[in-house]
Amino acid sequence: MVRKKDHFWEYVEELDGRFKCNLCERDFAGGAPRIKSHLAGVKGHDIDICAKVPDDVQAEAYLAIGGHSKKLKITSNSSNVEQRKKMSTSMSNDLHQTTILEMCKKKDKSAVDKLLTQHIILNNISFNVVQTPAFIRFMQGVAEYGHGYKLPSYSTLRTKLIPNSRIEVEEYISNVKKSWVTTGCTLMSGIWSDMKQRAFINIIAYSPRGAVFMRSIDVSQERKTGFFLKQIISIVIEEIGPNHVVQFITDNATNFELAGDMLIGKYPHLYKTRCAAHGIQLLLKDIYEEVHWVQKVIDDAKSIVAYMYKHTIVLSLMRGHKNNKELKHPCTTRFASNFLMLQSILNVESELRLLIVSSNWRGLDYSKKDIAKEVTNIIQSTEFWSQGHEVLLVLEPLVRVLRLVDGDGSTAGYLCEAMERAKEEIQHRCGNNQEKYIRMWEYLREGVLKI
Structure with missing residues (x-):
């Protein structure tokens, strides 16, 4: 007999006018249509269905007999305890998903x-x-x-797990608030803006037992004056109990400074403390704005990042040369992000140098624009890379202190010592050229006093 073109014959053994299934070892009369019906698992085609057919073969056979709008009844496999899912109009998607899950098993x-x-x-x-x-x-x-x-079901999640989690949170908050009678607490507050430029004041109470989020207030339409802030903070202090609040920590903005002074006038036992993390961020901002050689390196690094991510074609080409490593983006309000951005560029120096001399780069229309030529000159400049490493070397001790204080827990006990050590280390690293770094040292000394 000439072998049939239909590939489903490979799952059976051809007999004289009949076929024997290689999976379940049963034999039937007929040709390719009956083989497909046997493998597809569809009852009602005057043939018994195969109980040992793999899912992917069954799905393919089901589609081959035009089962796009019919439901397929699945039989139980003796080696599989769980009942297989019923196939419907999304059979092709299920087949793709099954393939992925099989890959996961491997x-x-x-x-x-x-x-x-x-x-x-x-x-x-x-x-x-x-x-x-x-x-x-x-x-x-x-x-x-x-x-x-x-995974738990939707009902279990909604009626049991989420309510139980809420009870645990409420118990945690209750225990923290009880500890305020013994240890007191510190109020921390600041203003932040979201992607829609809405402004919020967040107020958090912290104590050795833990932190509690007290309130978030939308102040987008309000004037953030010192008196306005003082009124908001006073409401929270009265809610906690004036005798239980011992310290107020905020950023160094003028309105919060004024609010802190007024709060001390109202609650004489209260201490006002500046936020160390915000102070170091401002110190990094001052260094960037006043130390010109640092500013030039960071501005050049910003130009590289801005251009590489401006056009899809350029971005794709860059990622191909850097093995999909991403460059960090600077953040307007967090000046330490300039350090991280520069660090990410210096880590791929060789890849960027190879990129701008490649034929793909030179063949881009974008590479002929003025901004592209400027970026190319920066990457080709030996001075940019040498001074970039110098900036990282100088600022790294200060960023290390920022990471120390920008986290959970009190850092007041060792902040001053950490800043002094950072200043000494920067001075040691810059000792060969004091004239170049004299302005930076002045800001460091002023920063230690302010923080």
């Missing part, structure tokens, strides 16, 4: 990454979620539990 990390990417995109979840400690702990917990872990 410990293909790229397949798992793809499932995570789909989950984030389809549910409109912020990409930053993968950096949060809670998400990282969840993934570690699932990995340690093993493949048998099953």
Whole structure:
């Protein structure tokens, strides 16, 4: 007999006018249409269905017999305890998903990454979620539990897990507030703006037992005067109890300075303390604005980042030369981000140098523009790279102190010593050219006194 063109014959053994299934070892009369019906698992085609057919073969056979709008009844597999999912109009999607899950079983990390990417995109979840400690702990917990872990149902999550979590939070807040009677607490406040330029005042109460978020107030339409801020903070102090608030920490803005003075006038026992992290950020801003050789290096680095991310074609070409490493972007209100941006550029110096001499770069129309020529000159400049390393060398001790104080817990006990050590280390690193760094030292000395 001449072998049939239909590839489904490879799953059976051809007999004289009949066929024998290689999977379930049963034989039937007929040709390719009956083979497809047998493998597809559709009852009602005058043929018994195969109980041992793999999911991907069954799905392919189902589609081959035109099962796009019909539901497929699945039989139980003797080696599989769980009942297979019923296939419907989304069979092609299910087939694709099955393939990914099979890859996951083989410990293909790229397949798992793809499932995570789909989950984030389809549910409109912020990409930053993968950096949060809670998400990282969840993934570690699932990995340690093993493949048998099953997600809780919507009903279980809504009626049991979320309410239980709320009870735990309320117990935590209650225990922290009880500790204020013994230790007192510190109020921390500041103003921040979101992507829609709405301004909010956040107020947090901190004590050795933990931190409690007290209030967030939308002040977008208000004048943020010292008197206005003093009124808001006073309401929270009265809510906690004046005798339980011992310190007020805020940024160094003039309106908050005035609000702090008025609060001390109203509550004489209250201490006013400047935010150390905000003070160091302002110190980095002063160094950037007043030390011109530092400013030039950082401005050149900003030009590189701005141009590389301005055009899709340029960005794609850059990522290809840097193995998809991303450059850091500067933040308007966090001046330490300039340090991180410069650091990310210096880490890919060789890749950027190779990029601008490549034929792909020279062939781009964008590379012929004035801004592209300026960026090319910066990357080709030996002075930019040498002074860039010098800026990192000088500012690194100060950024290290910022990381020390910009976190949970009290740092007042060792802040002054940390700043003095940073100043001495910077002076030591800059000892060969004091004239070049004299202005920076002046700001460091003033910064230690202000912080």
